[in-house]
Ligand SMILES: O=C(CO)[C@H](O)[C@H](O)COP(=O)(O)O
């Protein structure tokens with residue numbers, strides 16, 4: 001089942017309540033929350049405080065994408081603010097296996113993200129325990145960048161492994177996705193589609209989300 005996870009990074013932070021109420025009028029079930037520390041990536045976004053303040057206003061699944069160094073230090077904060085899925089970067093921690101177990105011990109879904117330069121092979125021993133794998137199709141840090149086509153092969157390989165081994169992880173793609181290029185990610189195997197600028201900078205947010213779901217119906 002294909003789903004869209006609009007990335008709040010490209011929203012107008014003054015208008016978040018209004019944007020969330022617009023999303024409520026669509027089929028969207030997820031909201032993607034990009035946390036950046038100015039260290040793992042060259043940008044600073046928001047933290048658990050903002051996420052916590054949104055929680056009372058929406059039932060959307062909070063898909064938290066941690067682009068922070070040493071994510072193990074902050075797991076409790078991202079559990080307590082209301083995240084449903086907590087995804088960290090393989091490149092950001094020395095002990096990814098124990099971090100996955102820690103996230104799951106709180107009853108949350110655990111994901112790992114790969115930078116464009118990281119290989120899916122580095123993840124192989126972790127895949128059976130993961131709820132989600134996030135393939136970055138831009139260098140993390142900013143919205144509005146161009147999709148890196150070489151990442152399609154990584155998505156395809158993750159789909160093959162998932163099918164062969166009967167694993168449960170959701171394959172998520174993040175970065176440079178537009179309604180005009182999303183089909184190539186879908187056809188490679190992406191199931192959860194992050195889109196930031198294309199959704200929140202659209203002339204009509206609801207129409208743009210509906211456009212994605214019309215495409216999803218074709219698969
Ligand atoms: O993780 C991210 C950037 O690091 C964002 O989720 C991503 O860039 C979404 O924005 P856009 O769809 O505009 O590329």
Ligand SMILES: [Fe+2]
Nearest residue numbers: 032034065174
């Ligand atoms: Fe993201």
